[in-house]
Amino acid sequence: MSNTLPVKDGNGQVHDQRLTELLARCNQGNESAFEELYTLCSVQLYSVLVRILRIEAIAEEALQDSFVKIWQKAGTYTPAAGTPMAWMSTLARNQALDQLRRRSTREANESADLPGYIDSIADLAKPMHEMSEDARPLIQCLEKLPEHARNCIVRAYCEGYSHEELSAQVDTPVSTIKSWIRRGLISLRRCLDELS
Amino acid sequence: MNSPDERWWSVRAGEYVLGTLRGKDLELFERILAHDTSIQAEVARWEQQLTGLNETPREFVPGEHVLPQILQRVRSLNDEGADTNPDSAPDSISVESKNTGDNQSEQRVMKPGAPVRKFQVWPTLAGLATAASLVLGLLLVQQTTKQTTLPLSVDGLAVVLSDEDGKPFFLVETDYGNLRVRVTALAPPSLDESRDFQLWQALPDRSSVRPVALLPEEPGTSRTFHVDSLIDGSDLFGVSIEPVGALTTSGPTGPVVAHGDFLPKRNID
Numbered sequence: 220m221s222n223t224l225p226v227k228d229g230n231g232q233v234h235d236q237r238l239t240e241l242l243a244r245c246n247q248g249n250e251s252a253f254e255e256l257y258t259l260c261s262v263q264l265y266s267v268l269v270r271i272l273r274i275e276a277i278a279e280e281a282l283q284d285s286f287v288k289i290w291q292k293a294g295t296y297t298p299a300a301g302t303p304m305a306w307m308s309t310l311a312r313n314q315a316l317d318q319l320r321r322r323s324t325r326e327a328n329e330s331a332d333l334p335g336y337i338d339s340i341a342d343l344a345k346p347m348h349e350m351s352e353d354a355r356p357l358i359q360c361l362e363k364l365p366e367h368a369r370n371c372i373v374r375a376y377c378e379g380y381s382h383e384e385l386s387a388q389v390d391t392p393v394s395t396i397k398s399w400i401r402r403g404l405i406s407l408r409r410c411l412d413e414l415s
Numbered sequence: 416m417n418s419p420d421e422r423w424w425s426v427r428a429g430e431y432v433l434g435t436l437r438g439k440d441l442e443l444f445e446r447i448l449a450h451d452t453s454i455q456a457e458v459a460r461w462e463q464q465l466t467g468l469n470e471t472p473r474e475f476v477p478g479e480h481v482l483p484q485i486l487q488r489v490r491s492l493n494d495e496g497a498d499t500n501p502d503s504a505p506d507s508i509s510v511e512s513k514n515t516g517d518n519q520s521e522q523r524v525m526k527p528g529a530p531v532r533k534f535q536v537w538p539t540l541a542g543l544a545t546a547a548s549l550v551l552g553l554l555l556v557q558q559t560t561k562q563t564t565l566p567l568s569v570d571g572l573a574v575v576l577s578d579e580d581g582k583p584f585f586l587v588e589t590d591y592g593n594l595r596v597r598v599t600a601l602a603p604p605s606l607d608e609s610r611d612f613q614l615w616q617a618l619p620d621r622s623s624v625r626p627v628a629l630l631p632e633e634p635g636t637s638r639t640f641h642v643d644s645l646i647d648g649s650d651l652f653g654v655s656i657e658p659v660g661a662l663t664t665s666g667p668t669g670p671v672v673a674h675g676d677f678l679p680k681r682n683i684d
Contacts, residue, residue, distance in 0.1 A: 250489070253486075253489065261481070261482070262474050262475070262476055263470075265475050265476070266473065266475045267471060269475045278475075279478060279481050282481055283481060283484055283485050286485045286489075287485060287488050290492075291492075301462065301463040304469075305463055305466035305469070312469070320437065320441075353466075354466075357465065357467040358467065373468065375434060375435050376433050376465055376468050377468055377471075379434050380435075381434075381435060397435075400430065400433070401426045404425070404426045404429040404430070405425070405426060407429075408425055411464050
């Protein structure tokens with residue numbers, strides 16, 4: 220593996236330029252670049268998948284599918300699609316959501332929170348000071364939302380919950396959950412536009 | 416995102432990225448997403464803005480067996496000369512499931528001896544078009560209006576839905592002032608070569624129907640038609656399957672496969 224750039228910055232974030240370079244080499248069929256990409260990104264992507272799918276064996280399958288897709292689509296990545304890690308996270312997340320949708324309901328053992336893991340919203344995302352620079356506006360804007368809307372949006376995104384699952388969790392009608400999320404998204408967009 | 420439509424679409428795109436769109440809502444959104452670059456851009460924007468939530472506080476490490484298995488799959492893809500070309504859809508937008516269930520529609524439409532539906536049943540079917548579908552349609556109106564060479568003063572629209580499961584088949588836009596109709600195929604089922612889709616418009620009292628035009632079949636394509644008359648106050652369109660090539664004028668001879676409520680555009684704005 221060749222390291223032409225430092226791989227991580229002071230916060231442990233993988234450098235975008237390095238990942239962009241690796242994706243470009245994957246597109247040329249370079250397997251060692253693919254392995255390096257896996258080494259640098261698999262933990263973060265896998266963590267996203269475990270948070271949604273809950274069962275590590277299922278998350279590992281989804282991780283495999285995600286990296287095969289990354290290999291296939293590496294040539295289509297452009298910075299316009301966001302950072303390389305954001306692009307790969309979206310691919311992985313969509314893989315997990317597709318799995319959830321195909322199964323329509325979670326098994327009983329998937330419904331329970333992972334022990335000692337997701338007990339509160341604070342467990343779903345890093346504390347603000349540990350967040351990357353890019354993520355801070357989002358967290359600032361989320362903090363301005365009413366708590367119920369923020370909880371629904373964060374749990375839907377981070378854990379893949381449907382309206383119905385959120386409704387059952389907070390014992391509130393589905394129509395109210397939808398309304399909270401929609402109003403929350405409008406406020407979030409307005410806030411993010413202002414900050415940008 | 417200033418107008419109600421833009422806000423509505425922004426929210427819809429946000430819900431899509433959150434993953435809370437499911438079922439028919441998801442299917443309808445993905446069909447339009449596959450064709451509409453402005454919605455693709457909105458989805459990409461949400462994806463980028465929400466991606467900070469992927470920074471998880473607790474890290475999990477996949478098993479050591481995972482990488483070898485991935486490499487094996489990648490190598491077998493290469494060895495088989497499998498199609499490793501990426502989809503034409505934008506990378507971060509998941510549209511893989513957009514055609515789920517179409518085969519069922521195809522079988523239904525092409526089934527020999529399918530019962531001929533009469534237009535009298537339409538009133539009982541009317542009202543199935545949801546406000547969401549109509550707003551989806553309105554956005555499509557805006558998109559197609561940008562692309563057409565024939566300016567159309569759109570004053571009404573209808574999303575023509577499958578009469579059985581509510582899938583969107585066509586979008587109909589009317590220009591009463593200039594007696595024109597533009598129809599965009601959203602996701603109609605495949606037809607036998609000897610058949611065409613034909614658009615009908617119900618009289619206000621629903622006692623009879625008038626032929627309007629034969630319709631395009633390829634998703635995303637639009638045709639604009641001059642018509643002899645449009646019926647002010649009519650609020651219902653329907654689509655039947657007719658013999659290929661010529662407008663049937665006496666009334667539907669084949670099955671009525673879709674219908675849609677008409678909504679004056681001013682009621683949406």
